[in-house]
Amino acid sequence: MQKSAYSFERQIKTHKKADVLVVGGGPAGTAAAIGAARLGKKVILLEKSAQLGGMGTLANVSIFMPVGNVTGIYREIIKEMLSEYLPAGHDESIAPQYSPFLLRHYFNEKMKKEGVDVYFHCEFVGTVREGSRIQAVIASTREGLLAFEGDQIIDCTGDARVAIDAGAAYRTGREGDGLTQPMTLMFTMQNTGKPVKPILPEGCYYYKDVTDLPQGRRLYWEQHDDGVLLVNMSRVKANGADAEQVNYAETEALKQVFSIAHYLQRTGFETYAIAHIAPQTGVRETNQIEGRYTLTEHDVVNGSRFPDVVAQTNYEIDIHSPDAQKTTDERHVDGYDIPYRCMVPAGEFENLLVAGRAISATHVAMSSMRVQATCYALGQAAGIAAALSIEDAVPVGDVEIGKLQAELMKQDARLIGIKERQR
Numbered sequence: 001m002q003k004s005a006y007s008f009e010r011q012i013k014t015h016k017k018a019d020v021l022v023v024g025g026g027p028a029g030t031a032a033a034i035g036a037a038r039l040g041k042k043v044i045l046l047e048k049s050a051q052l053g054g055m056g057t058l059a060n061v062s063i064f065m066p067v068g069n070v071t072g073i074y075r076e077i078i079k080e081m082l083s084e085y086l087p088a089g090h091d092e093s094i095a096p097q098y099s100p101f102l103l104r105h106y107f108n109e110k111m112k113k114e115g116v117d118v119y120f121h122c123e124f125v126g127t128v129r130e131g132s133r134i135q136a137v138i139a140s141t142r143e144g145l146l147a148f149e150g151d152q153i154i155d156c157t158g159d160a161r162v163a164i165d166a167g168a169a170y171r172t173g174r175e176g177d178g179l180t181q182p183m184t185l186m187f188t189m190q191n192t193g194k195p196v197k198p199i200l201p202e203g204c205y206y207y208k209d210v211t212d213l214p215q216g217r218r219l220y221w222e223q224h225d226d227g228v229l230l231v232n233m234s235r236v237k238a239n240g241a242d243a244e245q246v247n248y249a250e251t252e253a254l255k256q257v258f259s260i261a262h263y264l265q266r267t268g269f270e271t272y273a274i275a276h277i278a279p280q281t282g283v284r285e286t287n288q289i290e291g292r293y294t295l296t297e298h299d300v301v302n303g304s305r306f307p308d309v310v311a312q313t314n315y316e317i318d319i320h321s322p323d324a325q326k327t328t329d330e331r332h333v334d335g336y337d338i339p340y341r342c343m344v345p346a347g348e349f350e351n352l353l354v355a356g357r358a359i360s361a362t363h364v365a366m367s368s369m370r371v372q373a374t375c376y377a378l379g380q381a382a383g384i385a386a387a388l389s390i391e392d393a394v395p396v397g398d399v400e401i402g403k404l405q406a407e408l409m410k411q412d413a414r415l416i417g418i419k420e421r422q423r
Contacts, residue, residue: 012138014147018044018117020386021150023124023137026054027372028356028379029156030107031073033116035383036152038411041390043383044148045111046122046139052107054158056372057100059282060186062230063221065371066093068314068335072413074376081106090414093314097223097230119148124157127166132348132395134166152351152386152396156379159241160287160358168345168352169290173239174363179322181284181367182235185253189261190275191227198265205259213263214256216326229272233260237324240283253281284320284357284370291360292397293341300336300365308401309337309415310381310408313374319367333368335416340401343382350395355382380413 020036022029025047033045045052055061070078071090078094079086081103085096111118122139128147129135136147155162164170173180200206207213214235221230234256238249254277261274298304300317314335321327342359345352354360355378357370369378384407389396392403405418 010145012145012147014136014149016044016117017149018042019150019390020044020152020154020383021137021148022046022154022156022383023162024048024054024156024158024356025052025118026156026158026356027056027375028382029054029154030111031376031379032154032156032355032383032386033111034073034114035380035411036387037114037116037383039384039387039391039407041387043116044150045116045118046124046137046148047118047120048123050120051104052111052118053100053103054372055282057104058278058280060100060188060230060276060278061282061372062100062103062186063097064095064373065315066095067371067373068093069312069414069416070094070373072377072408072411073380074373075412077106077376091416097221124161127162129166132350134162134349134352137162150351151390152353154382154386155352155354155358156356158283158286158357160289160354163289163345163352163354163358164287166349166352168347168349170287171290172241172287173285174322180239180286181320181322182324183238183240183249183253183281183283184232184236184320185234185257185278185281187231187257187261187277188275189229189231189264189269189272191229191272193271195270196265196273198262199258200262201258204255204262207259207263211326213260214326215320215328228275229269231260231264235320235324236281237322239286240281241286249281285363285366287358288366289354289358289360290346291342291354292344292346293339293360295338295342295359295361295365295369297362297364300333300368301331303334303336305417306337306339308340309418310340310343310404311338311374311377312336312416313338313369315368315371315374317364317368319364329367338369338374338378340381340385340399340404343378343385344397351389353382353386353396355379377413380411381408384408384411
């Protein structure tokens with residue numbers, strides 16, 4: 001007879017201690033680590049895979065969406081890796097396609113230069129909380145379970161795993177039914193210069209025309225002259241933070257990829273062959289913490305401004321149907337602020353911040369703020385805030401916003417209109 005639950009307890013040795021411990025090495029996590037390290041803090045970054053960059057490398061979402069500004073650490077990445085796309089001003093928008101392999105290498109070198117200790121193959125397991133403070137994070141490593149201590153903890157897992165385990169309130173997906181935006185497996189095709197034989201493996205689908213496709217549309221990018229076609233056309237109804245649903249999504253998405261490639265090879269891309277399929281299916285949405293402030297659809301649509309602004313974007317509302325219908329809710333956005341309070345969990349948490357797509361936001365608002373460039377901005381702010389919390393000996397929720405914004409400026413992150421509001 002299967003037991004409903006087990007109790008699991010053991011002594012776990014502390015491997016290392018940091019001033020700032022960042023869990024998750026995606027856009028938010030990499031930027032958080034850099035932001036804190038530049039204030040002289042000892043930073044440890046834990047990443048569950050073998051590479052930094054999050055969905056931009058692991059899931060081959062290798063194009064930056066236009067967010068209306070190129071600023072802070074995101075601007076550095078463009079300047080150092082994609083200099084041909086660097087705009088003259090911070091308030092301009094770009095949407096460059098890039099190599100996920102080069103970005104992976106870039107971040108390895110960047111972390112060495114910034115003095116950040118990166119631990120790969122460190123999967124988050126749990127937290128050790130005493131009162132209002134998280135004392136340590138437990139990770140599964142190649143050596144087994146290890147504990148990492150940090151004076152400040154930044155959850156950049158994308159799923160709010162650290163915050164939830166520590167007891168933070170959260171919600172999942174769309175209000176009302178909890179459905180999340182569907183998952184997509186990205187892949188690239190290479191122009192071989194000669195006709196290729198379309199291959200449709202057993203168990204896959206024959207898509208006759210565009211209406212048969214999972215998204216009901218053709219969505220791809222080919223911005224360079226190297227013949228690389230980046231394809232974003234699969235769609236699987238699944239919650240990326242649910243074990244059973246992820247198991248289904250990984251197999252279903254791969255079937256869709258081969259089916260889509262077969263369709264493209266018959267309809268205009270006769271000389272293209274599959275070159276790379278991402279090692280994991282991309283996740284758009286899972287959990288959102290309940291923060292001291294929740295970013296809303298009203299804020300996004302009406303361009304809300306906040307005194308504690310730490311990031312800005314004008315990326316559109318972009319909701320891939322949570323019901324996996326062949327629709328996408330796309331709405332123009334003029335620009336809005338994201339306040340610091342969205343990263344501070346509600347309740348008693350002295351040393352915990354959440355950065356990236358799992359911040360406190362409604363389903364609609366999250367669809368706009370979730371993209372990589374905005375997550376870099378949120379991560380940079382979280383890293384600086386964690387460092388200031390240590391320096392001023394205050395809980396993260398009480399960090400002086402003026403100091404945080406001033407340090408963002410020092411790190412070349414520009415906030416439009418902030419000077420006028422400070423007068």
